[in-house]
Structure formats: structure tokens, C-alpha cells
Amino acid sequence: MPRKPDTTAITSGRGNSASLSGPTWGSTVWESENLEDARRRATTLRSQDFYARYANPTVTQFEDAVAQLEGAESALAFSSGMGAVASTVLALCSHGSHIVAQNNMYGATLSFLQGPCARLGIETTFVDATVPGALTQAIIPGRTTIVLTETPSNPLLTLTDLDEVGKISGPFTIVDSTLATPLGQQPLSHGVDLVLHSATKGIGGHNDALLGVIAGEKDLIDAIWAYSIMHGAVPSPHDALNALRGIRTLPVRVERQHNSLLEIARTLDNHPRVTRVHHPFLESHGQHALARKQMNFGGTLLSFEIDGDFSECARFVDALHLPHVATSFGGPETLICHPATSTHVGLLPEDLEKTGITQGLLRMSVGLENSEDIIEDVVGALNSLSS
């Protein structure tokens, strides 16, 4: 009988060692018996005992854990989430390729598609993926190589219908599932080709591992691996071990953070200084039914708009005591940031406006503090704006 995901988070990625944690394989290189043996290692796919850019046993344990959690044949880790995005896109595309991507995504992913990819002759059509059929309609048969989506999206928490993405045939379909974590949703079970995470976020969960990972069918992952050893965005075993430790506690963290997030979102939704709260698990959200259909947990991120501009946001943030002003998410501490001037500062002003990242928008990553303390702090800071 298949195990439950919270058990898999504990049992997966154990490797062959009897130690319950680690070890961290720090070596960058392994010694061969002789030249024949060295040739075997150099020509073996994902060789475990050759050179650390090809594979590292600690990283492999982390990859195995993610593969099991995502219900995938295989997984491949990178030095960061952007390492995963860039390596995967460049592994699959060539000059003249076409990508369909949603217009509301993490800022650096958008900038990567608009900048380096465009410069290399890889063209992207950006669409509003909340509109049913929009992704499919933008596909150019024979030319579109990738359909790249992010659900929930950063920072507006819009959802893309995973069933719709899973039904697309022809291009490779990739879902950045960072905000959901592997426990929040399983894109591969909807028919998607590749699921991608910045494991720096919820998977690592402690703000001490910079890591990215993709999971999918073995042949596709192996092909991306063959490119990735030249691209070189390989992860550190130390970060992989920290992220593997994060996986062990992921189930308890996501459940607690989901519950706190809902309480905070509802409080914000009822406050007169808040004009809009973005989270699909709020009953009032336009995509609430879709969230219920394809997600188990809502992640740690929410965003909200206050009736004011940057300076009003700054006054609000200055009045907070508990949240740290920082851009990441998924860790134990509650964080707050202003996307237009931080995570999405690389976007053109017209693109910010088009995607709805206003000057009054704030993004919060709900931590593991007691939710009553977070709420008291947030409400106090909002009330102080009126004085």
C-alpha cells in the first residue's frame, strides 16, 4: 500500500548509510581503480563516484526524497531555484524555440525569459494563465518547446489549472510549484511533465539552504542532467543535507503555517485599511474552488494591498515588530516585503502595472510564531496608519 506523504517525508532519501542524518559528502572528486575504471565512471549516466559536478551522494539522497514526494521517477537538484529554471529552459530550448509562459510569476524567472532567453533567440509569449484555454491557445504547433507556469504564483497567488496544463501535448509542460511545496499539490499526477521548486523556500524551510530541484520521468531528467553538467549550476552537499532535514519536518510546518495563514488572511480581509487580500484559500477568492480541487495546503505566502503607495507601505512596515523585512519565504520567521521594489524590481513599470503588482502591494511569508502574536502585531500596525 502506498504510504502517506507525511510518512514519505520521513522515510525517503535515506541512501545506504545506517546513520539517520547525513553524511555530508564534501569531496569534489573520487579516485578510480585504474584508467579502465575511470573511463567507466566518466561515461556512466549520473555517475555517483566520479566528480561532484556529475553527482554527489548527499545530493542524490535529497533528489530521491523529492522524487518520492512528487511521485516522480527521478529528480535533479541545482544550486538555486533560478539554477533549476535556467538550466532546464536552456537544456530543452534552442535558437528559434518558442515558450509560452504565464505573465504573473517570480520576477527573476520573468526577467530571465525577457532578457537572456530573448537575446539567445528564444521567444516567449506571456499570457494570463488564469483565463481558461489561454496557455493552449498561445502554443505555436511545431515551434513551442515549453509551457512554463507557476502555481500559486509569486506574489499574487493566482492559480493555473493543473488539469489544463497536464492535457497539453507537444511542448514540455513545466510547473513551478515552489509556493505549494511537494505536500501542497502534485502537478505530475495531473499529467504535467516536470515539476520545479526553489527548495530554498518551504522544502529547505530554515533559510539556510540555497537549492533548486526538478522532478519527472527518468529519460527527461537524464537529458537535462547531460546539459546541467556543462551549465554547472550544481548544488552544494551542505545545502542538500539542510534541505533534506527540512523535508523531515515539512508536513508539520506546512499544516501549521497553512492554519496561521488563513487566520491572518481573514483578519486582513476584514480590516478597513486593506483593500484586497490575495490568497486562493480565502472563500471570497475567485479561484477558491480550483484551490480546493488541486491543492491540499495553501503554502506560507499571502499578499495584500493597503490603500496607499510605497510610503504608506513603509509606514506600515516600520510599525511592525515581529515580521522581518526580507524577500524569501517558507522559513520559521514571518517575513514581509514590497514586491514592486524588491522581488520584482527588475520588471518594467508597465509590466508591473499589467500584472497587478501595485505600489500598495505587500507580500507576507507566514512563519511558525503563534498566529495570535502575528495578528496582534499586524492589526496594531494597520491601525497606526490612521493616526
Ligand SMILES: Cc1ncc(COP(=O)(O)O)c(C=O)c1O
Ligand atoms: C516561485 C519561485 N521560483 C523560483 C525562485 C528562484 O529561487 P532561488 O531564489 O532559490 O533561486 C523563486 C525565488 O523566490 C520563486 O519564488
